[in-house]
Amino acid sequence: MAELGVSGVGLGRADSGGGAGRAGADPLLPQEENGVDGRAIRVGTRRSQLARIQTDSVVTMLRELYPDLHFEIVAMSTTGDKILDTALSKIGEKSLFTKELENALERNDVIGTSSLRRAAQLKKKFPHLEFRDIRGNLNTRLKKLDEKEDFSAIILAAAGLKRMGWENRIGQLLSPEDCLYAVGQGALAVEVRAKDQEILNMVSALHDADTVLCCIAERAFMKRLEGGCSVPVAVNTLLKDGQLYLTGAVYSLDGSDSLKETMQTGVSYPHQNEDGPNDDVQHVGITAKNVPGQAQEAAENLGVELASLLLSKGAKHILSVARQLNDAR
Template identity: 65%
Template sequence: MDENTAKEVQSSASHNAKENSSRIIRVGTRKSQLARTQTGTVMNMLKEHYPHAQLEIVAMTTTGDKILDTALSKIGEKSLFTKELEAALEKNEVDLVVHSLKDLPTALPPGFAIGAICKREIPYDAVVVHPSHAGKSLDTLAERSVVGTSSLRRAAQLKRRFPHLEFKDIRGNLNTRLKKLDEKNDFSAIVLAAAGLRRMGWENRISQILEPEDCMYAVGQGALAVEVRVNDPDVLEMVSALNDTETVLRCIAERSFMKHLEGGCSVPVAVHSVINQNQLYLTGAVYSLDGSDSLKDTMQTSVSTQTQDEDCNVADVQHVGIMAKRIPHNSQAAAEKLGIDLANLLLSKGAKDILTVARQLNDSR
């Protein structure tokens, strides 16, 4: 791109931002305290880039918020925490939606895209103990102590790593689960995403951070995604300012791995990714429900983390639902291929059998 063309692109982006300043941008979110806090964070970031933008929150309850007596893995619905929000987006009742990326299926409905993924918070899981066990970790909890988690991924890995503990389902939003832990004696500890606790300012509740050696995290965990309509270029351009290049590339690789495995919350799939000196490393694993059987491997690819203005003019391309302007498309494609290649490697070693049995056992419970 020559200098004059680059200036035209920047001028167009500036014009779009000014256009949006006279338009009320309605931001969809779940009603939970954590969801609203996360949405507030994204809105503040937008205001930093576009000080005159008019933003308005539209909060709603999703299917996943209503069904609290059934494990997530048993419900069988892929869009538990997104369906109602996406319906509002489709009806033009909201202009963008803020999600925890790990809640978003790897295939989005037609006409939608993830227009931005913000800089990732720590993606690891955290242990929160009952007040009577203050200072303890999973290692030091007594034999047969009960640990609460709604995630098959967490349970499978932790059963393998901490066989002296018992694991039981616990549902509800962050506040609800902490209340169940503190006010009853049903659980000695619960396992939650560290990112949510940190965003709420509750780091003091964290007794232990689970490193990848103990428990690899969920695809997209710790990252906030902004979903938009593909046919709304002004909003798509507006939110693209929030993209964090390293987070986008890591999450493309993770989502691609999950999608190619045909994984989801009904099977234990875990990942760990990192970018170091333009090398993107992806570790992925699949587990049986009890953690006794597993496959795990790591692959890498070269990427560029430099943003490129010319990508503003490239035809819109999605990589596992992500449409990230200004981030080199060849790097996005390389990240997507990395996820596919790693999934194929595990499938060649028998991952499909492990996942099929896990899915059947989960369905029969």
Template identity: 65%
Template sequence: MEEQKYKYIRKGDGTVCRLIRIGTRKSELARIQTKSVAEKLKELHPDISLEIVAMSTIGDKILDTALSKIGEKSLFTKELETALEKNMVDLVVHSLKDLPTTLPPGFTIAAVLKRENPHDAVVLHPKHVGKTLDTLPEKSVIGTSSLRRAAQLKRRFPHLEFKDIRGNLNTRLKKLDEKEDFAAIILAAAGLKRMGWENRISQILEPGDCMYAVGQGALAVEVRAKDTDLLEMLSVLNDTETVLRCISERAFLRHLEGGCSVPVAVHTLVKDSQLYLTGAVYSLDGSESLKDTMQTSIAASDKSSEEGDQQEEHVGVTALKVCSVSQANAERLGVELASLLLSKGAKEILTVARQLNDAR
């Protein structure tokens, strides 16, 4: 018989309730995100008690090297997944864009919450307030640790220069404001909003300027796949549209065999029960690119409620109560779009990008 792994605590009034431990990164943004998920879970399941367990990851500790150069796939997730594996925590809250498209055996994403604005944002140095990337002076230096952002923005704004910047949001904003190294930095709009720093956003980058990262703006809750009770408990947090958009994006990235060491970008949209996925790959300098758009129906079938309760995984996501046919269609869309780009030469562009990045 499997060892009882649930933990219980006695409240002040003498009642006993189940304790669920939530793993998170130590950064302020990660804590804010995790607290928001915990509050939603507590509201829907008032009979449980929650404890947040914060820890540092490889990506948090190595701050003097570009993310794409570290050579580790699970930069912001490995320590958290180890804690999950060792039963030190019961679930983990991640920014979905940090989660690899193939999870370690035995883990799954039980919930993908309603997506915040997935676009990238420009934060200007105080002396450039009022400007945009278009109007910044020639040779202005823009800070970003993302190959995806740099490749697209080099292509769109050839008068600008780009330089790596690392650290959490607080650190990067401090580097921008207190020094003269950068005219602006590019950050995810979602993170700035969650931190309460929307007033620092000078410009939201539209898809024509810079498409976003797979899963950007969405929060994911990872659990042990065998914990069916938690899969059921967390299923109420799933946002159907976000789940389907992110499944298609993750399937696209996985089929391309992409990651943070290559420039891959996406844009998704749901309209009239159709899911539209635009995906692109770029050379490091943005001079070469392949981009296309495909669509599929995500209309829930007549048996959506029964099918949604089946425990099926799609690109690491086990979203109970979301129509499994719609999820399968979303995954197929990502694979087919990736296949189309691969047939046009995407593999060659990404291979060269990876080699050049490794040689830098």
């Protein structure tokens, strides 16, 4: 969900029963080949099986909404797909994760994860366990676990496994009390050129308002902290009865030092049509035409305010030390 001069449009977030059970989605990049009038839209995706499943689900919805258009899926390899011998925190790639911890926790064994954020939180809660990097797509990681050469359990995203139809591989779900998730994790999104109003209008029909507001708050939180994959920053967001609750935390690499706070704000506003046009307004890289602008602004302010609270309590020092130690590894 990096900002690359395009607008992110939220689609929906997987409900997997726990904050750690949501999968980060690969961005999709609709590109006009002949324009909307030319009836041809190209959709870029990673080559992994999970990425293709997620991409196909989005394109299926678009085809149902726009049966006269032709959608072409273009698979491509990313830097993270090609570099498999380097920790994700070193190359800036966000991971997909699920859970399979139950038996390993009982045996005090090794746990595999490539996420600094997850490792830091779980080291704090389970200091007797050893955590090591594990790379590759879901198929590759599960094969490494099954071969039992290096890992007794691996941490993956339950939402990712569910999208693959592999729910039987989930041994234990981690609750938000055990492990907060990454910013934007579990949200499927479409990336579009920022000024491409025709494509933006098309994908706006797929918006899930709750997901949009949660992602805006989380991204604003991350942006204010100046965080990223090289430092352990985690969140949990809940929208209930018109109130948006955001929990945010920062951790040292070993989990020994941390800050965690929760704030809330009201996001009950009239529908966008009653609230006035919002065509060109972006909030932390997200364009959501069918979501009230005041609600989006409130969500962004919530993320900024929570990050500012953590910074006032020393978050900058924790993150600076974590970044330095990660760079030195």
